[in-house]
Amino acid sequence: MRDYDGRTAQERVAERRRRLIDSGYTLFGDVGYAGTSIRAVLRQAELRDRYFAESFADxxxxxxxxxxxxxxxxxxxxxxxxxxxxxxxxxxxxxxxxxxxxxxxxxxxxxxxxxxxxxxxxxxxxxxxxxxxxxxxxxxxxxxxxxxxxxxxxxxxxxxxxxxxxxxxxxxxxxxxxxxxxxxxxxxxxxxxxxxxxxxxxxxxxxxxxxxxxxxxxxxxx
Missing domain, CATH: 1.10.357.10 (Tetracycline Repressor, domain 2)
Incomplete structure (x- = not known):
């Protein structure tokens, strides 16, 4: 079932996951693992807090x-x-x-x-x-x-x-x-x-x- 923007729930989850991965790549590559936080990844991905746990445990x-x-x-x-x-x-x-x-x-x-x-x-x-x-x-x-x-x-x-x-x-x-x-x-x-x-x-x-x-x-x- 597709919502108002023409995407299914699974497609939206996959898109948010991709944004988190891309943001992680940028931050891990720029400031390192120790210098990266979940909040920083979310900010880089322009996503709300609840969306990290949707795809990753930590x-x-x-x-x-x-x-x-x-x-x-x-x-x-x-x-x-x-x-x-x-x-x-x-x-x-x-x-x-x-x-x-x-x-x-x-x-x-x-x-x-x-x-x-x-x-x-x-x-x-x-x-x-x-x-x-x-x-x-x-x-x-x-x-x-x-x-x-x-x-x-x-x-x-x-x-x-x-x-x-x-x-x-x-x-x-x-x-x-x-x-x-x-x-x-x-x-x-x-x-x-x-x-x-x-x-x-x-x-x-x-x-x-x-x-x-x-x-x-x-x-x-x-």
């Missing part, structure tokens, strides 16, 4: 929804990058390059994913874990099947994704430290690809000499 749940959408975007970006890449090594480079570009283009996205997601509550932590595992599934699909045993490729891929995430955090926020070695975009890309290729070579059963020959001449630009 700020932790709202931030989890915002983070989940960031991971949705990243998975789509990485899937596209993999589809257009030449071989597993090229795909790993395309993935990390796409992630760096996405975070560089939107400082709010970078802050929410790399900083605010580790300072919130258990709902956000679980969301972050799911998101990293989704990216790890893409990486695991690029690794060759183990020649003779070895650890679960999914777990290895999760370790690679977690390491890449830490590199990204250092790229965007670690260089402010007085004793931190300045990290560049290329440092992140090349290190992530190096780690991926090392794991791929071990799974392929290549000796160090064979691996060096196999990857000789590969481009090293991001």
């Amino acid at each position: 700020l932790d749940e709202l931030l989890a929804q915002v983070l989940d959408q960031i991971f949705d975007d990243e998975v789509r970006l990485c899937e596209t990058a993999v589809e257009s890449a030449d071989g597993p090594a090229g795909a790993s480079r395309a993935m990390i390059s796409a992630l760096v570009t996405s975070l560089e283009a939107d400082p709010r996205r970078a802050r929410i994913k790399l900083r605010e997601a580790i300072s919130a509550g258990p709902v956000v932590y679980a969301c972050r874990d799911r998101g990293l595992r989704r990216l790890a599934t893409l990486v695991a699909g690029l690794l060759p099947a183990p020649v003779s045993g070895g650890p679960d490729p999914q777990l290895v891929a999760l370790g690679l994704v977690a390491a890449a995430n830490e590199l990204l955090t250092n790229l965007f926020y670690g260089n402010a430290s007085d004793d931190a070695q300045a990290m560049t975009r290329d440092d992140v890309v090349e290190t992530a690809v190096f780690m991926f290729q090392g794991a791929a070579d071990l799974y392929s059963g290549l000796s160090p000499a064979a691996a060096e020959t196999a990857h000789a001449g590969e481009p090293r630009t991001s």
